[in-house]
Amino acid sequence: MSQAVLTHDEAELLLAVASQRWCDARVLAIKGPTARAQGLRAPRASVDVDVLVHPADWPEYCSRLEAAGWTWVEPGDKPDQRHEHSRTYRNPAWPLELDVHHHFPGFLAEPEVVFETFWSRRVSLTLAHHKVLCPDPVAHTALIALNLLRRPSHPRNVVELDHLVEHVTRAFQTESLVDLAHVARVTGSQATLEPVLRRWGLSTAAVAGTSEAEGLDEWRLGTAAADHRAVWWLAELLDLEWRRRPRLLGRALWPTRSSMQRKYPGRGPAGLVWARLLRLAQGARALPRAARIVRQHQARG
Amino acid sequence: MKGPVRRHPDVAWVSSDPGRIVVLRVDRIEDLAQVLQGSAAEIWRCLDSCHTRRSVISALASTYGVEVPVVRDDAAAFLDRLVELGLVVEG
Numbered sequence: 001m002s003q004a005v006l007t008h009d010e011a012e013l014l015l016a017v018a019s020q021r022w023c024d025a026r027v028l029a030i031k032g033p034t035a036r037a038q039g040l041r042a043p044r045a046s047v048d049v050d051v052l053v054h055p056a057d058w059p060e061y062c063s064r065l066e067a068a069g070w071t072w073v074e075p076g077d078k079p080d081q082r083h084e085h086s087r088t089y090r091n092p093a094w095p096l097e098l099d100v101h102h103h104f105p106g107f108l109a110e111p112e113v114v115f116e117t118f119w120s121r122r123v124s125l126t127l128a129h130h131k132v133l134c135p136d137p138v139a140h141t142a143l144i145a146l147n148l149l150r151r152p153s154h155p156r157n158v159v160e161l162d163h164l165v166e167h168v169t170r171a172f173q174t175e176s177l178v179d180l181a182h183v184a185r186v187t188g189s190q191a192t193l194e195p196v197l198r199r200w201g202l203s204t205a206a207v208a209g210t211s212e213a214e215g216l217d218e219w220r221l222g223t224a225a226a227d228h229r230a231v232w233w234l235a236e237l238l239d240l241e242w243r244r245r246p247r248l249l250g251r252a253l254w255p256t257r258s259s260m261q262r263k264y265p266g267r268g269p270a271g272l273v274w275a276r277l278l279r280l281a282q283g284a285r286a287l288p289r290a291a292r293i294v295r296q297h298q299a300r301g
Numbered sequence: 302m303k304g305p306v307r308r309h310p311d312v313a314w315v316s317s318d319p320g321r322i323v324v325l326r327v328d329r330i331e332d333l334a335q336v337l338q339g340s341a342a343e344i345w346r347c348l349d350s351c352h353t354r355r356s357v358i359s360a361l362a363s364t365y366g367v368e369v370p371v372v373r374d375d376a377a378a379f380l381d382r383l384v385e386l387g388l389v390v391e392g
């Protein structure tokens with residue numbers, strides 16, 4: 001018997017189970033192996049394990065991880081970190097990261113409302129010969145769809161969304177589809193899920209309140225910007241007071257050394273300089289398109 | 302030797318190939334996964350249907366086509382180790 005060098009597949013299953021037991025918190029396994037077990041995702045290795053933790057339990061959960069040697073991987077060169085919905089943790093004993101969500105982008109209702117909706121619909125699956133809690137297939141469908149719609153034009157997401165749509169069309173009875181529309185309404189995701197709800201013949205309605213309308217605005221900008229990071233920087237820059245813009249501009253043009261090292265692990269000083277120059281060139285090329293997207297977004301707003 | 306043994310209810314395990322099983326106490330955040338290979342993996346599998354030390358050792362001997370005394374000491378020591386790590390409970 002020896003302490004394990006885990007394969008990716010072994011680690012994914014064990015971490016999905018264990019991460020739910022490490023803290024006295026309400027935790028649901030999301031995406032990854034549970035979604036595959038429910039047929040919502042085609043077999044494919046995940047790059048990380050995701051859990052959804054009750055927002056009230058989230059700080060304690062993160063502290064527990066940190067006390068046990070998990071390191072928070074601080075987000076890299078993202079301009080706007082006001083809307084932190086998850087934290088990524090890494091541990092040398094595990095070959096994949098753990099993403100700890102207290103909220104999930106695209107659900108525009110309050111995080112507590114979203115979690116309670118998911119928690120009230122939790123089901124138990126068996127992974128690695130152990131019980132694990134996850135959302136029921138209907139709620140999980142909404143979450144998986146939103147995850148794919150964050151980068152709707154990414155080739156892999158297009159394929160996976162088609163798989164999800166086909167699976168739901170084949171496997172869900174009418175009652176489940178009606179239930180899905182209900183989940184979308186309660187969690188404030190009717191508008192964000194609109195592209196897939198339409199494919200299932202479900203109607204979508206207007207967004208509920210001002211905060212949801214603002215959330216929808218951000219979601220739309222975010223999905224437009226997902227493949228064009230320059231959009232985020234530009235939108236954030238225009239959103240700031242003049243006196244605060246130089247600092248952000250500095251971060252945009254010349255990210256911190258630690259941020260670059262996280263993004264390009266293993267590169268030496270010369271490699272990092274080269275990566276910075278490449279990044280600047282890509283940013284300059286992306287700028288006209290980013291400006292167009294931001295202008296369109298502002299015109300809609 | 303006759304005492305009942307069973308896997309701890311808080312253990313999860315995966316077997317990515319027949320000769321390898323990875324086990325973990327999922328309730329203990331500091332615990333590391335353990336790899337069981339060869340006869341160690343076989344003993345873990347025996348715990349599916351064997352619920353005493355004696356039956357585990359007999360099943361293992363039968364699997365390898367040898368007499369019980371040949372595997373007894375090593376198997377007993379391994380079961381002790383599993384108990385020590387909290388992966389198996391006795392009694």
